[in-house]
Amino acid sequence: MALNVQHLNRTIATLEQALLALAQQPATPNNMLFDLYRNAAIKSFELSLETAGKLMRKALKAFEASPRSVDALVFNDVLRHAGKHGLLSSDAVERWLAYRANRNNTAHDYGEGFANDTLLLLPAYVQDVHSLSVALQKVFDASA
Template sequence: MALNVDHLLRTAATLEQALLAIERLEKQDDVIFDLYRNAAIKSFELSLETAGKLLRKALTAYGASSREVDKLVFNDVLRHAGKHGLLDILEVERWLTYRANRNNTAHDYGEGFANETLKLLPQYLQDVRALAPHIQKVFDAAS
């Protein structure tokens, strides 16, 4: 089975649609706003986890064993991705911020925090879409 980034791009597309739906809403105190905000945040969480799994697989192409990569915490996976050119320094910093935010979304269910997360998502969407072709190149080269 060839590895690809199709699922990652699908989660990005879902996130984009949720963000576009939010932009079209006239008021933010509506339950529909909550629905789309929650969909955006869930898409963010899913795509971040998917990106992490794909990065782990991509790192094995640089000589690390699957066992070694599996021992890495997510932040170290991001740092190694930077080391191998999958992310630049600024992207690594942003991805570390996304991860920290994700860790908080798992424990903080407040409306204020959810709205703060929404502010990160347009840049995140750009970053996830920029990362996907880098990962795909690694998979293509390894096959």
């Protein structure tokens, strides 16, 4: 089975659609559609971030002598290695570390303020994950 980024691209598309729908809703108290689309955007962010991490791990195995060493990396180290091997720029690594920190907080903080803070990250995240998707597919194509 060839490695590809189709599932990642699907999660990105879902996130983009949630953000578009959210933009059509006023952020007023008791607007259930706003809450629904905000929650969908945040869950899509979480899913795409986890998917991106798994794909980065797979791509890094093409650069490492020992694939098991990649399996032992924690997520933040996966991001640093992705920067080291050109999958992410050094600036992008810093942004991805912030996305990951935010994602870790969304798992433990369910407040409305925190959810709205997460929304502020998403436009840049969408651009970054698109760029990563292209870089990952190049690695997968080269190793096929």
